[in-house]
Amino acid sequence: MxxxxxxxxxxxxxxxxxxxxxxxxxxxxxxxxxxxxxxxxxxxxxxIPKGLHGTYTYHDQHKDLLDGTVNSTETFTFKGDQYTYKDNEKYQDVMGAKTAHTRHEKGTYKLEDQDVTFTSSQGVKSTATLSKDKSHLNFGGSSFAKNN
Structure with a gap:
């Protein structure tokens, strides 16, 4: 003093x-x-928030084997110890016919170091890797970017 x-x-x-x-x-x-x-x-x-919060998004657009166009947007949304996964896929074939599919999954997650373990409400477990700066989540070969 x-x-x-x-x-x-x-x-x-x-x-x-x-x-x-x-x-x-x-x-x-x-x-x-x-x-x-x-x-x-x-x-x-x-x-100070613990764990993950916010939304991580992955966008993909490609042609399939029959030259149809596939647009896909996948998101992980985190709040508390809960997550919601959403996959929106839109497809247009070469004749112009359009279809759309949406898939939802909810559950809990655990974060240990950079490893994220998801447990769906049906009990299915899967894992992802989080970048050190928490800006990207790598899941299933795709890199999900954090939305600001």
Whole structure:
């Protein structure tokens, strides 16, 4: 503790003693300030999100064997310890006929280091790898980019 900090604590203690009529020691003021800083640090630490949050997306467009066009968008959305996987696939054949398929899956996930283990609501397990900066999720040979 520096001398100026001690002097400021003494001044505060004298002012508090005059206003309250009770003897306030400078050490009590320093202890209260220290305890306040610790409480604020703990609250900030507890509010930092753990795990994954937000949405990761993968887009693909390609031609199939019959020269039809396939557009696919897959997303993983994370909230708390839950995930939702959604696969939207649109297909147009060479004659112009269009079809669309959507698949949903929900479940829980666990994150250990860069490994993400998914457990669907049906009990099926699968794994993915998360980049160190959490900007990409590699799953099934595809790289899902985090949406900002």
């Amino acid at each position: 520096t001398q100026s900090t001690t002097q400021q604590a003494d001044k505060l203690a004298k002012m508090a003693t005059k206003k309250t009529g009770k003897s306030i020691k400078p050490q009590w003021i320093m202890g209260a300030v220290g305890a306040g800083i610790v409480v604020i640090a703990v609250i900030i630490f507890l509010l």
